[in-house]
Amino acid sequence: MNTDKILAPAVARASAVLDLLARTGRPATLAELARELQLPKSSLHGLCATLEHLNLITRLDGGQMVPGPHVMMWANAFMARLDITQEFFASWDDMRVLPEETITLSVRDGAEVVYIACRNGKHPLGLRFHAGMRLPAVYTATGLAMLSTLPDAGVRRLLDGLSGGWPAPLTDHGLRDTESVIAELRQIRQRQYSIDREAVREGMYCFGAPVFDSRNPEAVAGVAVSIRSLEANPALEERAGQAIRKLADRLSERLGAWRAQ
Numbered sequence: 001m002n003t004d005k006i007l008a009p010a011v012a013r014a015s016a017v018l019d020l021l022a023r024t025g026r027p028a029t030l031a032e033l034a035r036e037l038q039l040p041k042s043s044l045h046g047l048c049a050t051l052e053h054l055n056l057i058t059r060l061d062g063g064q065m066v067p068g069p070h071v072m073m074w075a076n077a078f079m080a081r082l083d084i085t086q087e088f089f090a091s092w093d094d095m096r097v098l099p100e101e102t103i104t105l106s107v108r109d110g111a112e113v114v115y116i117a118c119r120n121g122k123h124p125l126g127l128r129f130h131a132g133m134r135l136p137a138v139y140t141a142t143g144l145a146m147l148s149t150l151p152d153a154g155v156r157r158l159l160d161g162l163s164g165g166w167p168a169p170l171t172d173h174g175l176r177d178t179e180s181v182i183a184e185l186r187q188i189r190q191r192q193y194s195i196d197r198e199a200v201r202e203g204m205y206c207f208g209a210p211v212f213d214s215r216n217p218e219a220v221a222g223v224a225v226s227i228r229s230l231e232a233n234p235a236l237e238e239r240a241g242q243a244i245r246k247l248a249d250r251l252s253e254r255l256g257a258w259r260a261q
Helices: 011-024 030-037 041-053 069-083 085-093 141-147 152-160 178-191 236-253
Strands: 058-059 065-067 101-108 114-121 134-136 194-197 204-211 221-228
Touching: 011 030, 011 041, 011 058, 011 065, 030 041, 041 058, 085 101, 085 114, 085 236, 101 141, 114 141, 141 178, 141 194, 141 204, 141 221, 152 178, 178 194, 204 236, 221 236
Parallel strands: none
Antiparallel strands: 058 065, 101 114, 101 221, 114 134, 194 204, 204 221
């Protein structure tokens, strides 16, 4: 873990511990944390004791650690800041377009998207979305929609600077390099919505659009609707794309967006 350019390395190490516990979704021992984060046990011992004292992690009977209850306070504060989740569901229901399909709301965290609200539809997609789920932005409809609001140079810096290299593909259909993503983003800007054709899951198409607030020229969130690829046809794809674009516009208005999309 490289903390050379970070002003407070201890904060960065604490964040790495919490990130790892959240990402794996299972309890971890001190030894596992040390191995995964490449940090000495002696440093982690004091760090984890402090996080436990602050209720940021909880130590189970067997000594394994999981995220603590104080983390939820931060999560709730973040959700309250967006003030968008309930509007997301209510607006989609009010539109009465593809009401039985899966819809998701996500935010971007660097080169990943984090799902913050999901309603899994009645039609099986082979994948169930859930809040807290993370996926590479370049493979998702919401991720591509949000990336399309960045300038090309910013996208290149983000993707070419990935420390772990290009994200591992989820299927055989995802984009494989930065220039392919740039070309796709230019199409999204013209079309006004993104399309993921089986890049996240075989048999699933997703259509996404960016959501804006009053302060940022770049998207603060993304919304998407997912359908089964077997049911896809040009008319349904256009309908799904326009519907998700309309939903994104409604949410942007709720957040006081400075421009109409």
